[in-house]
């Protein structure tokens with residue numbers, strides 16, 4: 618594989634690390650449309666923090682390409698509960714997978730970082746060049762440092778060993794297969810669940826965290842998965858690439874949109890003991906757009922699709938975080 622060349626997925630053995638997660642399951646859905654062999658390994662068979670196990674698995678399975686969507690992930694309420702896990706697990710996962718991929722001659726690897734890598738008060742919209750120009754948001758600093766280390770490690774494998782390892786930095790994601798736990802989830806699944814449960818219970822109010830003034834950008838996970846396949850095929854360079862939606866919305870406006878879609882008509886109350894976090898983090902995705910990719914889901918359409926999926930999943934008793 619020559620660096621800088623397009624990568625043809627046809628007939629390739631492709632490992633989706635983290636295949637049961639929000640992103641990993643979407644990448645598996647998207648790859649089902651390709652003529653390739655999808656390899657997966659659940660944590661119970663392959664703990665990616667175990668270097669020897671990861672080396673052995675790669676030596677045995679010999680994937681041609683890897684989507685690295687496995688990580689310790691959570692919303693703003695989760696980071697403070699497990700700062701070691703967000704730093705330690707993510708460092709080990711990315712180091713083990715990239716090292717084993719190198720040893721097993723993997724042709725291409727895409728590492729998933731996050732918009733959290735950027736400074737808390739970065740100029741908006743946030744360009745890839747904003748990396749390491751100012752302090753991070755202390756709330757998720759460990760996770761952000763692990764993600765920065767991951768993109769730097771991918772660049773190092775490219776420089777030292779000529780490995781075609783690339784990095785994508787997604788904005789906030791949502792969609793089918795998300796984590797709906799009220800303690801550890803991201804904001805959009807939490808709001809959809811709260812509105813749904815308040816509607817069913819006939820509640821007069823629904824509680825949100827913080828002031829609702831923070832602004833967030835949301836990309837449907839099926840759009841992200843499509844962007845990941847696009848980048849795997851058509852991007853080969855050492856710079857990380859922002860994968861955003863292009864517009865942001867205040868949490869308060871988001872709540873109103875969710876409640877319209879779900880059909881909850883009660884009032885909003887605020888738990889101001891919870892943080893707002895980063896005030897705004899709209900990414901500049903113009904480099905990705907210049908490569909020829911754009912998202913397809915609008916936010917209202919994406920929330921409606923996610924809620925329809927949630928109702929079916931609840932009926933089937935198959936929801937992460939609602940156990």
Ligand SMILES: NC(=O)C1=CN([C@@H]2O[C@H](COP(=O)(O)OP(=O)(O)OC[C@H]3O[C@@H](n4cnc5c(N)ncnc54)[C@H](OP(=O)(O)O)[C@@H]3O)[C@@H](O)[C@H]2O)C=CC1
Nearest residue numbers: 635637638639640660664665687688690729731787789790
């Ligand atoms: N969700 C979001 O809004 C955003 C996510 N991202 C990034 O996208 C990627 C995927 O995130 P997302 O899909 O939301 O996260 P999820 O928590 O939904 O999925 C993460 C997956 O990684 C697996 N995993 C975690 N630790 C291990 C381990 N030690 N060994 C094996 N597997 C492990 C989990 O397995 P198990 O099911 O067993 O727990 C899970 O399937 C991450 O890199 C994240 O940083 C970036 C920006 C936004």
Ligand SMILES: C[C@H]1O[C@H](OP(=O)(O)OP(=O)(O)OC[C@H]2O[C@@H](n3cnc4c(=O)[nH]c(N)nc43)[C@H](O)[C@@H]2O)[C@@H](O)[C@@H](O)C1=O
Nearest residue numbers: 691692693731789802803804807825826827831892893894
């Ligand atoms: C995606 C990216 O960015 C993530 O950071 P974040 O965007 O701050 O996380 P969040 O999705 O939990 O949104 C939090 C915002 O939303 C408000 N908010 C209201 N009500 C609820 C609520 O009920 N739950 C949550 N979680 N937030 C709420 C809350 O007050 C705050 O303003 C990282 O965790 C990290 O995972 C990462 O990679």
